[in-house]
Amino acid sequence: MLTVVLSSIVIAAVTSWGLVRALIPQLSRQLLDQPNARSSHRQPTPRGGGVAFVLVAATASLLAVSSRSSVATAEQPQIVLSLIALPLALVGFLDDRHNLPASWRFGAQLATALALILLSPLPCPWLAALPLLVAITAVINFTNFMDGLDGLVGSCLAIAIAAISLKLSSPWPLWALVGALLGFLLWNWSPASVFMGDVGSTFLGAVFAGMVLQARSWPEALGLMLVATPLLADACLCVPRRLLAGQRIFQAHRLHLFQRLHQAGWSHARVSGLYITATAASAVTLLLRGWREAVALAAVELLVGIWLDQRIAVPFSASLVGTHPHQPGASD
Numbered sequence: 001m002l003t004v005v006l007s008s009i010v011i012a013a014v015t016s017w018g019l020v021r022a023l024i025p026q027l028s029r030q031l032l033d034q035p036n037a038r039s040s041h042r043q044p045t046p047r048g049g050g051v052a053f054v055l056v057a058a059t060a061s062l063l064a065v066s067s068r069s070s071v072a073t074a075e076q077p078q079i080v081l082s083l084i085a086l087p088l089a090l091v092g093f094l095d096d097r098h099n100l101p102a103s104w105r106f107g108a109q110l111a112t113a114l115a116l117i118l119l120s121p122l123p124c125p126w127l128a129a130l131p132l133l134v135a136i137t138a139v140i141n142f143t144n145f146m147d148g149l150d151g152l153v154g155s156c157l158a159i160a161i162a163a164i165s166l167k168l169s170s171p172w173p174l175w176a177l178v179g180a181l182l183g184f185l186l187w188n189w190s191p192a193s194v195f196m197g198d199v200g201s202t203f204l205g206a207v208f209a210g211m212v213l214q215a216r217s218w219p220e221a222l223g224l225m226l227v228a229t230p231l232l233a234d235a236c237l238c239v240p241r242r243l244l245a246g247q248r249i250f251q252a253h254r255l256h257l258f259q260r261l262h263q264a265g266w267s268h269a270r271v272s273g274l275y276i277t278a279t280a281a282s283a284v285t286l287l288l289r290g291w292r293e294a295v296a297l298a299a300v301e302l303l304v305g306i307w308l309d310q311r312i313a314v315p316f317s318a319s320l321v322g323t324h325p326h327q328p329g330a331s332d
Contacts, residue, residue, distance in 0.1 A: 011179065015180070016056045023048075030048075033045050045192055048096045048195075050200015051093060054200060057177040060082070061081070075170070084116060088108050089200070091108040092197065105202075120214065136213075139208065139225075140202050142236065143205030145238075150191065151269070151272045154204075157181065159276065168214055223291025223295070226297075227282045228279065230305075261313045
């Protein structure tokens with residue numbers, strides 16, 4: 001099993017790296033992200049590079065589905081997670097290219113969320129279905145919102161998906177996704193040569209949510225979700241603050257904690273490194289101690305985030321002045 005996992009990671013990483021290298025010239029012509037007042041980058045940079053790890057993960061899933069004898073029956077739902085998220089990735093790619101109406105994006109997210117619920121082994125009373133739909137679409141959007149700094153989302157979710165895969169003894173296609181993310185990150189780390197775009201961020205949010213829903217119990221699902229506390233808490237706290245400020249939550253902005261830390265003078269690598277370290281700590285705690293300790297650590301990380309918000313980051317009110325409407329082609 002270990003040999004299969006390591007082989008999957010290495011092959012996927014090399015393949016993803018090569019795909020991104022081949023795609024960058026085309027993405028530079030078709031999906032070049034021009035910096036604006038709310039951008040964290042200063043140089044025009046292509047986006048849409050997430051298509052590389054999406055293709056690698058989907059291909060791995062297809063190979064596993066076509067040879068069902070190589071995986072246990074209980075692992076079948078996890079195998080198809082990348083395929084379930086594939087239509088959402090397609091919508092994300094079209095949105096990167098054509099700036100689709102919000103109704104199209106939200107419709108694809110709802111359809112994906114419903115499929116993930118139906119695939120989950122967890123008991124879900126019908127009264128809980130609607131809140132769960134909202135929660136899954138929130139995770140997808142929060143992942144997209146947080147994709148605004150070199151290496152941030154890709155690194156944190158590579159760690160989260162690896163930790164969940166260990167906890168659930170996941171099949172090799174999910175390890176292939178981890179490897180594909182590592183290959184992509186060689187191009188996405190600061191200074192980034194390419195951004196993942198909506199095609200990558202929404203795909204990762206959906207796969208992550210789907211893996212959480214493959215837990216054996218709801219408490220375990222909570223522990224799995226809290227591995228991504230640094231990403232999800234930042235977005236979850238920013239959204240209500242923006243609502244209270246009278247802003248539209250889907251309007252592009254520069255108000256997340258990670259953005260305001262960058263505005264305070266922290267480099268891309270330093271901010272991403274902080275979130276990566278916190279995510280790794282959550283992952284290790286879950287794997288070694290369990291979901292209860294993961295909840296406790298999540299509370300500590302939340303308090304640290306509040307301290308950074310109040311003492312280190314550019315104040316929320318000051319960043320409000322620099323918020324701008326969404327512009328096609330801009331990186332979140």
